Amino acid sequence: MQLVRGLHNLRPQHRGCVATIGNFDGVHRGHQAILERLRERALELGVPSCVVIFEPQPREFFAPETAPARLARLRDKLQLLADAGVDRVLCLAFNQRLCKLSAAEFVDTILVDGLGVQHLEVGDDFRFGCDRVGDFDFLQQAGVMQKFTVEAAQTVELDGVRISSTKVRDALASADFGLAERLLGRPFQIAGRVLHGQKLARQLGTPTANIQLKRRRVPLTGVYLVSVEIDGKTWPGVANIGVRPTVAGDGSAHLEVHLLDYAGDLYGRRLTVAFHHKLRDEQRFASLEALKTAINADVAAARAYWLGQPLKKSLK
Numbered sequence: 001m002q003l004v005r006g007l008h009n010l011r012p013q014h015r016g017c018v019a020t021i022g023n024f025d026g027v028h029r030g031h032q033a034i035l036e037r038l039r040e041r042a043l044e045l046g047v048p049s050c051v052v053i054f055e056p057q058p059r060e061f062f063a064p065e066t067a068p069a070r071l072a073r074l075r076d077k078l079q080l081l082a083d084a085g086v087d088r089v090l091c092l093a094f095n096q097r098l099c100k101l102s103a104a105e106f107v108d109t110i111l112v113d114g115l116g117v118q119h120l121e122v123g124d125d126f127r128f129g130c131d132r133v134g135d136f137d138f139l140q141q142a143g144v145m146q147k148f149t150v151e152a153a154q155t156v157e158l159d160g161v162r163i164s165s166t167k168v169r170d171a172l173a174s175a176d177f178g179l180a181e182r183l184l185g186r187p188f189q190i191a192g193r194v195l196h197g198q199k200l201a202r203q204l205g206t207p208t209a210n211i212q213l214k215r216r217r218v219p220l221t222g223v224y225l226v227s228v229e230i231d232g233k234t235w236p237g238v239a240n241i242g243v244r245p246t247v248a249g250d251g252s253a254h255l256e257v258h259l260l261d262y263a264g265d266l267y268g269r270r271l272t273v274a275f276h277h278k279l280r281d282e283q284r285f286a287s288l289e290a291l292k293t294a295i296n297a298d299v300a301a302a303r304a305y306w307l308g309q310p311l312k313k314s315l316k
Ligand SMILES: Cc1cc2nc3c(=O)[nH]c(=O)nc-3n(C[C@H](O)[C@H](O)[C@H](O)COP(=O)(O)O)c2cc1C
Pocket: 196, 197, 198, 199, 200, 201, 202, 204, 206, 208, 210, 223, 238, 239, 240, 243, 244, 245, 246, 247, 256, 257, 258, 281, 282, 283, 284, 285, 291, 294, 295, 298, 299
């Protein structure tokens, strides 16, 4: 899959494609259906498929304080789009200039002049352009004039409710990982590289791998039963995701995982953590001793859970 960053990096050979536009946060089953349709159209027309995304996402640009945490960071989104068979991603900087484009300018500059789009696939609720004036009808009319076709993707629902990134976030916030998995079409996961921590965990008796979140905000906090994939092998574990109030960190979120029965150095390795069950909220304990007691109880609960579970369900 090819990544084109910014309109200015589009070349004449990029013209001619089928395209869709959106945030695609989490690449849930609604998105997957659009991408499937896009792939079919690309094959029919013999042109590449292109997904247009924005960085930052529009809500993060307009209201950085209240924009929801992302389900997946850009790198993981790109991987998911590649896995869905997308040929090209055009990643546009969402800035003052872009948000001021009228719907007609958006179509002319990006879709027609930039991409030479032959077919567009969008959700029926899709809106774009300054003040979100552009909609499906507008696109269809523009398509008649500018010689491209537009199709409204059928809404994908689960139990009568439209699947959306928002619904996945709600499921994670209420720790309903079964629902999150049904919305996403895969378990909710966070991937990252293992960093050196404050080395307190060993003193607490429970070694943990600290996964780099950088400045990433996360859509869930607390203590969870997890399974962790390392180089294709899966290990049961217990994880804390949060700001670690007891040891007064820097206020940024950390993901720390203790793997049951794993002995070995994980520094620098890339882990993928899948979430299965919430044990409790993160707490501020009065002492390290009290934190240690709580973590021991978490580990015992994890051990009991994984022993009682048919491991093959979640573990390879
Ligand atoms: C299962 C588990 C549960 C945890 N629960 C909490 C908690 O409730 N409150 C808290 O402040 N820190 C919690 N922590 C984080 C510890 O504070 C952290 O692991 C410890 O500070 C070690 O940090 P280090 O790896 O950077 O040395 C938890 C960690 C684990 C592995």
